[in-house]
Structures are given as C-alpha cells and as structure tokens.
Amino acid sequence: MRVGVFICHCGNNIAGTVDVARAAEETAKLPHVVYSTHYMYTCSEPGQDEIKQAIKRENLDRVVVAACSPRMHELTFRRTVEKAGLNRYFFEMANIREHVSWIGEDKDLNTNKAIEAVRMAVEKVVRDKPLYSSSFKVNKRVLVIGAGVAGMQSALDCAEGGLDVVLVEKSPAIGGMMARLDKTFPTIDCSICILGPKMVDVAQHEKISLHAYSEIEEIKGYVGNYQVKVRKKTPYVDWAKCTGCGECMEKCPTKNAYDRFNFGVAPTRAINIPFPQAIPKKATIDAKFCRQIQKGKCGVCAKVCPAKAINFELQDQFVTEEVGAIIVASGYGLIDQELLPEYGGGRYPDVITGIQYERLLNASGPTSGHILRPSDKTEPKSIVFVSCAGSRDKSIGIPYCSNFCCMYIAKQAILTKDHIPDSQSFVFYMDIRAPGKGYDEFTRRAQEDYGVKYIRGRVSRIYPKGKKMIVQGADTLLGAKVEVEADLVVLATAATAAPGAAALAEKLHISYDTHGFYVESHPKLRPVETNTAGVYLAGAAQGPKDIPSSVGQGSAAAAKVLALFSRDMLESDPAIARVNQNACVGCLKCAKTCPFQAIKDEVLRGGKVVANVIETVCAGCGVCTSTCPCGAIQLQHFTDNQLLAEVNSLCLS
Amino acid sequence: MSVVEGKELRIVGFLCNWCSYGGADTAGVSRFKQPTDLRIIRVPCSGRVDPLFVVKALISGADGVLVSGCHPRDCHYSDGNFYARRRLEMLKRFLPFVGIDARRFHYTWVSASEGQRWQQTVTDFTSLIHELGPAPLLPQNKTLPKEARA
C-alpha cells in the first residue's frame, strides 16, 4: 500500500507549537508511508492541488492529512482525493490542531503527539475499504416548527419555492413574540402592520398546512424521510365550526384567567381569542380556569355560541406528517422575575417586564395603548428602564447578552415620550449594544432628541416608597450612588431558551448548549444547519436574535431546504453497518439494540437466519458492532479492525 | 511504548464524534491548555465502544483509558450512549476483580459546547493517572508464583 502524509502548518496555528518538518521526516518512516510532506495551508487551493499531484506523481492509494479537526475539513479533503481518482474513503485525518497544537505548549511533546496521531491515522487508512454511496428518494415536504416571524418566513419561502409546508405552532395563534410587539426598532414601524400581512399569507397559502395549538410528539426517520407525529391539543372548541365571533369570550363568567398572550398584564376570560388579529381566529378554552371543566358547572359559552362549536369532550388528536426536512424555529422565552429578588422578584405591581410594557404600549393591548401603571391605573411620569435584568449575570446562570434589549429599551423610551410628552425616562445600562444598521443612531436619538437619561451602572435594589418606586443604583461614570424615584420600572428581563426546548431537541436528535439554545453545525460557516442531516435552525431558538436576524435565518434555512430538495434522490452515507453472512450466527442481538430498527432478519437459502441491514435506515452509530459477539456486523469505516489497529498503534508499539 | 519517557503516560481516549470529539475541538479552539498524554480515537458514538476495546488497551499497555460520549438523552443516535452506560459500568465494576485498578478507566459525558468541562476532565484524569503511575505490565514469562488453590 502507498500512503501519502500531508502535514499542515495552518500558518502558525500548528507550526507554532509543532515541529512540522520533523513530523514529516518521522512519519515518512512509518510502514506503508511512501511520501510525507508539510505545507503552509493544506486546505487552500494550491494545498489541495499539491495532494492531487502527489497522488498522481507518487502513485498514492491512501492519503492522510494531519491538520485541523475532521469535523472541519474531512469533507473538503475527501473531495480532493476523489478528484484525484481515489475512493473518497481512502482518506483519514489526524487532528493536530484542536487536539495538539492549540492545547499543548511543549513543542517536543506536541511534535511527538502529532507523529503518533499520524501513525494512528496511517494504521486506520490502510484498513479503509472503498465505499460507495447509494441513493434514495426524497420526500419534498418540509416541516416548520414554530410560527413566529422566523418560522413564518421559512414557511413562506419554502412554499414560494414550490414545496409543501407543514407548519406547527404551539400557541392557539401564529405570530410569536413579534405579534405582541407594538413598534419595531430602529424604524418605529408598527409591528403587527408588517407582520399581519405575512400571517395572512401563511394562513392563505395553498402550499402551507397549519397546525396551530399543536406540538411535536415524536419524530422518526432520517433526512429525506421523516415521520412526524403531531399532537393537536384540544381547544374544547370545534375549530371547523368556530367563526371567531367572540360571543363566548364576552359571556364567559371567569374573568380572572391568566392571559398568556399579554403576559398577564390584565386578566382574560377562560375562553378567549388571544388578540384581534389572531390567525387562526378561533376560540380556545384554558382548561385550568374553565368552570365547566374544573367543576362541571357553567357551560355558558356552549349556550351562547351561535355555531354550536363548544365541545367539552374534545380530546387531543394525533396526526402523522411525512416530510423530508425540518426547520426548527421554536423561539425563545424570558426569565422569571422571581429570579431577581433585589428588583422585587415580581412582588411590586409597578415593576414590570419589557414585554409587559410592550403590551401596555400596544393599541390592541389591554389598555388600548394608554400607558397606565398596574397598581393604580394612573399615567406614570417617571419611568426607569433596567437593562441586563438577568442577562450577563453569572450568579443566576445567564452569562450571555440577550442581544435585543438595548434596542427595545431605546424604542420603548422613545415611545413613552410620544405617549406622555411630559414624562421622563431613565435607562440604567451596562453597555449600549447597538451594532446593527441604524441602531447606534437610534439609541443616540433616544438620548439627544427624546431626552432619555442614560445612567451607566447597575441597579442594586428597587423598593416602594409611598406611591413611588425607588430605584437605587450606581452611576459608574460619576462614581456615585444614585436613587431615582419612578412611577413605573421596566425590567429588560433576560431571554432564555423556550420552555421545552431541551425536550424538543431530544426528539430531533440535535444538540443544545447549557442554556438550552440549539447548537448550529458551525458557528460561522454553517449557522442554520445542525449536525443532524435534514434539520435546520432559524431564529432565536439558536440564540437570542432580533427581527431582521430571525427573518434572515428563516430565509437562509428555507434556502438550505430548497437546495436539499433540488435533487430527487439523496446520496446515503456509506459508512453504515454491513453483515458478514458467513460469520453471522443469527442471534439478532444487533436487531434488538439498533436504535433505528435498521436491522431485520433474513433467511438464506438452506434455512440459515442472518441479520440484514436496511441501508437507508442505518444511521451509522455502530451500536450493533459492539453488540455482536462474533464481529459479524461491522460498521464500515469504523470497523473493529480499524479501531484495534489504532489501539495497537498506541499501546503495543 | 512511544510515550516520552518520564513526561507522559499512555492514555487512550475514545470520543464520540458528535459531542465529546466536538467538545475537545471546542476546548482546542478556545485554547484551553491540557496535558499532552491523551491520544484520541474518534468513534461515531459511545455506543460503538465495545468494552473489549478498553480491555484491549489496558492489557496492551495503556496506563489509562477514557471514554466520553454525549450526555444521556442527547445522543446523536438517540440511544447509543444508554447502551454504552450499561456496558461501561459493567466493565468498570469487573476490572478490579482481575486486578486492574478501576480508576485507570473513566467514562463520562461531555457535550460539543463543553470545552471547559473537557479541559477539566483531561486535566484531572491525566493527573490521576500520573499519581497512579505506569500500569503494571503483564508478566510475559512462565515463572509465575503459583498460588495454592483453596
């Protein structure tokens, strides 16, 4: 066998702490290695050309590149060797950057470690078998989870691209967080005015089928062929009959139900339509507050409904949707105020959150757009905004910036001045983060044109004094303690992962970080892809994001799906399990442990029972291989012999 | 044995591609310094790690073996690490019976975003192995003391 070894300097990233020349010299002496060299940037075009030429010139039949992580460039180099005429699996990568040069300081030890990494890769590569992809049909329907602005954008773009879209929304109405906002920064255009038409498009598009008030129950399958079980939660109202007239809401005697849409700014009825522009405009009963459901006495709504749509016996229903790709746009949540006891922890009615204030500002909100403070329904004249209420605060486990608060505070302060010209707003901030287009100008306008007083410092305590709230904090620019008397305090509470984000990730088999936000394939180069083929991310589910970024990601995810579906057939990863029928004793322990039910029994001529792998279903985890006592089922590219060769190269030599 | 004498011991790691290998990459990208002893074998899933690979490494001269996968419930292949957990736990309890120090084998879960956790794991495990010293080699001749059977 003729193995070529290419050791990358990665500029100084590797060469800085690994003696690449010595590594090339030493690895040239390894068995099977006939050529070893080092190069400045192996992944660059000339670097790849060098590999191709060496394959021809030196007649190489296997290639090892020692460079960065295979998670970074394995695919790049596989393509390179393929272009030079080798099977793309006659290639291995030794990770000498992330696992060697970047973490160790001793050059001798690093160099030795790099040489060993190459030796392991050589031992593995000489045992590589040629593998060939097979192709399978793609189901060109896409599932979008979450109908906030990101999810709606994805759904519309996919639908415009000719795909059938299944859109699943957890709440009774689509629109997400954006539907609750009053105006949007930095243009101050009305949020629902720009979102509303999109919502209507979603509802009316013939390619989009919407499941509102529904959640994902179970996901099976793989890229191109997913089966998704959707739980349609019961609204106790037959939506086919409901006309959205609102009669039921008017007559419902339960007047203290918690209003999820308005974040509890005011109570709502047990049966309600969340907001006037709601899509679908259908009534939903909140079982927790419904007298009929809780106590069996009431049924007023059923009596007044002109369409006879109320049905207290309705149960959750399940539908199964078959799709080829999934876009996850499940959005974000906000921390509980109780995490901030120094700011009242939800005890003082006149300390509210930014999203609650948004509802007070909103013309279709509970106060019809009049800013009235919750305690006594008077107009506040002095309003204090506290930014980073929970964000960038390690002590409550949220070290990150929530991204959009600085901007919406500036917007809310400006709107406050518009609503109440004789009011004065104060903003306590750590830093003003306004890096978007027109953003910094906007925060300056708040200060310069609207007279908002920005105080750089943290708030230490908020307490009531008579009818006022006293906000006590520091002004770090003055180096002094400050106290501001406020009629109303607005906390820019930290954005978190959406409730249930982790459970959804587990159903999707995608990763999430310690805060519950979904992890993208690559933070810079693959921002809307996940490590699970066919699953894409959009919007704040991946991390707190403002509207333009969410919309951008929604479109990006749609583009990814359209690209994926541009082919009728997909190529499967050939690194899957394969059965040696001679060695198989037919115990089928592999079939019992396969997480994907990809192994079935097969009766050979002569009656011998053996295991048989369904190629398109096998995901390549290798659980079967470590289950099989006789080594008869081998995960290709990670065979027992390959892993043993790696172990032996480390331990026995 | 090609460890650098006196400086390194032989530690073999089996890391699942999706979480722990990524976690080790994250640690690298973040330049979290680690001892250099560990050699990493990439496997698709911790469920691919037959306990016999660990045995093989330990018998063949490894001073320590580390297996790391996705956190339970986060497996890229949904269930692989659940099998790994059972099998590796069985192994961990069995090794001392035949006289192999169970501390020389550690299995854990590190996600792709946990660069710091990975650094900590490698640092702690390496320092433990150095404390334990090189693993006793298997006697290769036939002049073993015979222990009388009870």
Place this chain on the structure above:
Amino acid sequence: MNLEKLKEIVRTVLPSVDVVIGYKKGLDALHPVPCFLTSPDEIDALVLNPACMHNLAAYLPSLKNRAAVVVKGCDSRTVVQLAQEGLIKRENVVVIGVPCQGAVSVRKVLSAIDHQPVIEASFENDTVVIKTKKGEARLALRDVAPDKCLACRYPTPVVADHLAGEEVEPKIDEKTAYQEIREFDARSLEERRAYWMAEFDRCIRCYACRNACPLCVCRESCIAETRDPHWMSQKATQNEKMMFHMIHAIHLAGRCTECGECERACPMGIPVARLKKKINMEMKELFGYEPGISMDDKPPMYTFKVEEEKIEEHKIR
C-alpha cells in the same frame, strides 16, 4: 433424582419428539455421558445420578426439530436463557426437570481416591461409594461437590414440562450465593492480580471452556480465532490469554446461567466460572437481573433505561 420416574416420563414423551437427550453410563460409573434416545428400546440404558454433570441444554441450539431434554436446576436456566435470547424456540423443547440434591465433581472424587481406576461407583443419600483396586472409599457428597453446587439457589428446575422427583428447597439464599465473590473482592488489588496472573498463565488456549459453554453461540466465528475482526493473535502470551478470558466473560455478561460447564471442561483447572459469577453479581446489583430465570426478561446488556436507578456518574477522583 428418581430414575424410574424419569424413564416413565421419557416413555410417554418419546413418541412426540425426535430425540430425548439424557445420560447413560460412560467409561465407568463415575463418568456418565450424554445420550440421544430415539427409540423406546434405549430407555433402559438411561442413568441418573449425581455424576450426571453435563449441561444437556447445550445441545439444544444445534437441533432443528422437536427434542426433549433432561435438565437439573442449573441446566434449566440455560433453557430459559436460550429461549429468552431466541436461540431456541421454547415450544420445540420438552423440558424434563430433575430436582437435584447436588452433583459430584469428578475431579474432586479422583483426587480423593488418588486417581485410581474406578471399578464401581454408587450413590447413597449423602455419600459416594467408590470401589477401586485398593478398596472402597466413602466420600461425603458435600466434600466432592463442585463449587457451583455449594452456592446453588435453584436445585429445582425453574422451568419443566415434567418433573422427575420431588421439589428440593434451596439451601442457599441470595446473600450467601455470592459470598465467595465478595471474599475475593475483599482481597487487595495486587493479590487479585497475582491470583489471576497465575491462573491465566496455566491457560493453554484450548478453548474447551468456550466449547462447553451452552451460551457461546458464535462457534467458528468466535473472535478469539477470527482474522476479521482480528482481536487477538495466536501467540501464547499472558496478554492474549487474559484477553481471551476477558472476551469470554464479557460476552457472557448478563447471560451466564452459572452451569459451570466452562470450569468443568477446563483441563488446567482454571476457575473461569468465577469471572462470570462476578459479573452476574454486578448485574443483579445494577439491574436486579438474573440470567435464565424469567422468559420475559431482556439481557441487561441489550437494553437500557433512560434513568438508570443504580448507575451514578463517576467522578475522576
């Protein structure tokens, strides 16, 4: 053990099966051997006594048609385990159970009589009477019982279509069953290591233990011998000997029914069953699982729970 009852059962069962697997006299009275009955004429050749050590269930996976098998308590667990793993079909097997008061270890008997050729052997209640040229030896059954019988918890077969004899109450409880393992665990790491190094050193890699094991189903595909995958070389080094025994033990994790055939078959007297018993003890502790007891169980290495009650995350220190 009631030979007459057994013969009666075999007589009624034989017409409905292709073969009945039982014991007949071998080289001498101390060495009964398995026999495969297909006609009623052969029934009188059957023997049944404490020297009937073979686990006859081991033959079941290789039989295609309906068979009846004579099993002691320990052997009956093998039937259950094989059926549980789908290696045999329960409905294809007629199980003739023989409640057992304990067997004899031929090795122990022979060493007690100084390896004299046996002229005659007979079994009274608790005694084995052996006649040799040098006279008659009376050995207490307990003294010559194999280790597995001293810790036996299932003297009565756990599964039987017919029972040849009265049920026997177990003398051992769950705690004492693993006493021997716990005592060994209490020794120092170095002692344990030295012990097994000495034991493994005697191994001649004849694979008799594996061949005798009723649950070693790989046969010619055993990874101790294959080249693909190539787990081991053929060198007779300590490394390879130990590796072989680790493979055997780990492949039986949560499957070994403690029939002791491996240990009985070992020509070098290596206590290989101990390795499996240790793992069984851990399986019981971790998963509350005992191989070969219930048809509905799943071997613990081939299943999992999302929340494992007994497995805690390990700290490095």
Place this chain on the structure above:
Amino acid sequence: MIEQEYAYYSGCSLEGTASSYDRSIRLILKALGVTLREPDDWSCCGSTPAHAMDHLLAGALAARNLAIVERMETATLTTPCPACLSAFKKAHARATEDRAFKDEVNQLLDIPYEGGVKAKSTLQVIYEDVGLEAVASKVTTVLPDLKAACYYGCILSRPPRLAAFDDPENPISMDRLLAACGVEVCDFAFKTECCGAAFGVPKKEMVLRLTHKVLTMVEDCGANCVVVACPLCQQNLDLRQAQVNRAMGSSFSIPILYFSEVLGLAFGYTPEELGLDKHIVSTDALIRSRRSKEAEETVSTVKEKVKKSAAQGTAGKSGNAPGPEDTASATKEA
C-alpha cells in the same frame, strides 16, 4: 427535622450588650422542647477584628470552637449571632475545601478540627427544624399593637453559597415566624440593606446616614418597631437612634426587638424574664397594650386567630405568596 440537642454558642455580644437576646433564646427554645448545650471553654469566633487583619487567625479562632463542638457529639452547632455564624461557616468551608488551609489552622490548635460540624443560625433552627406549627402551638398571648418591620441585616442570608438559608435578597423566615405568632408584619423593603454597623467607629457620619435611611423606611412602611436577629443590628439601630435624631433632625422612637423577644412575649413570658428592660428605646408602650388585651381575649379566640394567620403563613401577603403562573408577572394581581 428537629434534633433534641444543639450545641449552643452564644458569642460575646450575647454575654454583654445583647444579653436579652440570649435570655429570650434560651427561654423560647426550652419552651419548644429543644435542649441547648454550651461548649466548655468557648472562645472568640474570630469575626472581629481578627477577620480584618489575619484570615488564618480568624479561621483558627473559629475552628477552635468548632473542634470543641466536634467532640461534644451533637450533630449541629447553633448560634443566634449572624457574625459568629458567618465566621464558623467560612472556617468550615475553607477547612473542608482547602487541605493546606486546614493543615495550617490545625497546627495552631491544641485539638484539630476534622470538618464534621454543621452550623446553623438559631433563627434557622426555629424556622426550619422546629417549624411554624410548633411555634404557633405555643402562643398564649396576643400582641395587637405590634406592627413589625423585619430587618435581617447584611450577613444572615449572604453570601448565598455560604449561608444556604432563606432568600439572599428577600428573606422571609422572620416574617413568617412572627406571623405565626399573630403579629402584624409590614412589607419592609430594606430587609437586607446595610445599617453600617461595622463602620460605627471609623465613619460615624456614614453610619448615621445609613441608619437614618433604614429607620425612615421603617416608618414609611407603617411599622412601629423593628424586629432583628443580629446583636449588631440591634445595637446600632437602638443605641444610635438618639444620635441619628440629633444629626439628621429626625425624631424616631422606634423600639428594636429581637425576634426571640417577640416570640417570648407571645409565649407568655414577662418583659422582665426576657430582659426587655435592657433596651434603650423603651418597649413599654408596645407591651402595655398587650397586657390589657390579653385579659380580655379568651384563649380559644387567640388560638383561632393564630391558627388562621399561621395557615396563611404570611407576612407581606402581597409579596411572598408564590404566583399562580409560569410566567413571572409583577402585575398578575392587578
């Protein structure tokens, strides 16, 4: 869970300026069936001034007492003084987490500290181990005129990792104990605000300003007395009240009571037994009304009232009741 016996470390303040705290604690715990055992030959806890000068010495002083308690074979040490408690907890944490520190400290000690003592404030013992129900069941007397502001001070619940008791920013244990005794508790916003006591000597003006602020808030929230759990808080607010009035032109006359004194009164002990005569700002007015009312009310109605308020379990009703919803909402009651 209630333990029969606690090692009881009163500390220096309770030997002197805070003797009524000590007296009342002993009385109410006796009434609640808890035995306190004083360690032999206890010494300074190390909180002042050693802790400002030498951390090793401070640690060793605390560890000395912990080592004595360790040999008493009572599982838990309790002290009414938050400063002592803080010193013990800090020394214990460092001794168990930092091997080198432990060795160094033990070199200074006659008997080594092994790290086996758990320390709790006496407030925590009563609130968590004894429990509100047991406290309520001992109440025989009502205190109708008390409108209490519960003042916890700076270190009783902080730092949270060390204190591991109550909410660091909005503690509620005293509020609930008092409510269980039928005392009206006001919603007081400065529960953990600094009173400045530690700077009493070097920066008197600052202390007066801070104390003034706290007392102003007490009046603002409608309270007529302050209830505390710390001898330093009590001393500062009580002893300096006249100074504050002089410096800031105010005219406060707010009695500063220990929570144990209030519990003692509710349990039926006399002011003399409890040592209330030691206070600077007189408590007479508050207590006088108690006597006259006590005679009028029958025991059964008292019990009923107590039961009711214990069941509600609350001081600031508006504040501490957990909200019904998953989303935080300041306005959900609106």
